[in-house]
Structures are given as structure tokens and as C-alpha cells.
Amino acid sequence: EPEVTQTPSHQVTQMGQEVILRCVPISNHLYFYWYRQILGQKVEFLVSFYNNEISEKSEIFDDQFSVERPDGSNFTLKIRSTKLEDSAMYFCASKGMGQGADGYTFGSGTRLTVV
């Protein structure tokens, strides 16, 4: 069964450093998403991406965040200057089009720890 792959599985970074979280969506999917989940809290929407541009973003997705699809297969989330409160699980998801394609497929996540 096709999978969404996220790397790394765990990243530790110092406060103020830039991090890039990587995702390889399912190959024929067209919609891409980033979510985060702070420990013990709910899954929160960050951003959606379609046709090489951001479709929608939440209030969490401020100027410190950016997304990119650099080469047609990878989908990245960049945090420019990490803060302690950015520590969370970050999930990438993708979705196809057409009948029966409404369910998102999520990756297994990247655990980001900011120290």
C-alpha cells in the first residue's frame, strides 16, 4: 500500500536554529498538508498546498514557517528560527483526486525537539 514517508523520524535542534522537515507524498497525489501535534494535545492544521502554492494556512503558520515542493516529489516544511514551543510531532499528509480519494494519507511523523 502506498505510503507517505517523513524524514527524519526525530530531530533535536537548538532554539533559534532553522530546521527542514521532509516528506515524500504518495506519487500521484496532488494535495499536500502539514499538521502538528504538541504532546498531549490535538492534531492541529498548519498548511495545505496545491498546484505549487499554499491553498490555506492556519493562524499557527506565521512568517517563521514556509513550505516548498522543490523537485516534484519532496514536500518540505521549514521553520526559520525555532522556539521551544515548536517542539511537537509534525505530520505530513497527501490526498489524491477522484472517487474514493477523500481520505488523507498521513506519514508517521517527525518528532521535533527544540532545546
Add this chain to the structure above:
Amino acid sequence: DAKTTQPPSMDCAEGRAANLPCNHSTISGNEYVYWYRQIHSQGPQYIIHGLKNNETNEMASLIITEDRKSSTLILPHATLRDTAVYYCIVRWRMDNDMRFGAGTRLTVKP
């Protein structure tokens, strides 16, 4: 903007049916009901969705009341591996994002 209400937790005996309720009294005519689950700290997993009719797939059944104000997700023979947080989400099909609430923590017990 809670569109759905779910009990915070439920228990179920292994091998029995797990029936997870969801209230969505303000659902509009073009909004679908989606169910996802999250096992421990894994990424959420899509289970099923429906508009008006009951739906069944290899994972579960979705029963939607005639007035569409509530629904029930049924896992017909729960196993220990079905222990997870289950999310009921109401969403217009063409919306660009899926918004998760607190969900129901289902614990399947031996």
C-alpha cells in the same frame, strides 16, 4: 468552532462491537462526516466517510441518522490493536483542510 461532539473516552471488550457516537447537530446539507483514528503517536489514519447513506468498508461501518445530526462508527469485532483516539470530523468535501477535535479515546480490553 466545534462542529462535532464526542465522548472523551470509551471502553470495549475484545471481540465485541465498538460503537462510537458523534453528534453534529449543525451539519449542513453539503457536509460529509469523516472518521479517522490515531494509534498512540502515529499519524492519523483515515477510516471512512459518508454523506447521507450508511457506509461500510473493510475497517468499519458508518451509520448516519436520517436527520444527519448524529452518526455512529462501528468496529464490528474490536481487537486490542483498535485501541486509539477516534476523530469524527464534519467537512465540506471541497474544503481544503481536515480539522481535528479532541476525539474519543477507545480502549479495547482483553
